[in-house]
Amino acid sequence: MIESEVFRALADPTRRAVLERVAAREMSVGELKSHFAVSQPAISQHLAALKGAGLVAERRQGRFAYYRADPTGITPLLSWVERYRAFWPERIEKLKDVLKGMDP
Amino acid sequence: MIESEVFRALADPTRRAVLERVAAREMSVGELKSHFAVSQPAISQHLAALKGAGLVAERRQGRFAYYRADPTGITPLLSWVERYRAFWPERIEKLKDVLKGMDP
């Protein structure tokens, strides 16, 4: 299930930090690695997980791989939250509007 | 970190389903169990994880334990999403309003 993949991808703090880096701006694996205390394969593995969850996109150029966050990636998460509407009577209505404003 | 606990708690599909049940209405462990194909200890363990993440609250009455979803529990998740503001220029502003409307 895609929902589970997104939640699982975000459950790891290092992976969230990686996502936040590539959300700030597109970045190569090497530059990304320079910000973390883990090996290059670990970064590549985190990126693969984020990509599998639809949270990042990849652009290949020569021997470099540039990653950036995909803004549509957290949609499944927001959709899941939206399903709490019955539980959160009024508050959730505004979130619904946010979802409508997003690309489908 | 509480963020990680929330994401980890929600990463498991059974646990999300449990949370959705107790979000619909307060329920005892036994009744909750009747909706799932896992053992009673498994349900208790899922509830302990959800409680640890602040997603459910417990009410004890005699030999029964009643669980209900805690609406403030997903706040860390929404706060994390809100930190994407720089990445999602306009869309996220509305989500910010949602957070303001919530109990702190």
Add this chain to the structure above:
DNA sequence: CTTTCTCATAAGTATGTACTTATATGTTGA
């Protein structure tokens, strides 16, 4: 008191995950 119930905890197991080092794949520049 003792049995029955509701639930939590303990202990064991199989699978998943986050990392490592080593190596493979493909690209560039000397």
Add this chain to the structure above:
DNA sequence: TCAACATATAAGTACATACTTATGAGAAAG
């Protein structure tokens, strides 16, 4: 052509997690 580079993949390891069965703790009912 080939050596250095950037990244991905493979394989191994330590720890986490999702389950199980067995048992413990407390409340209710006989």
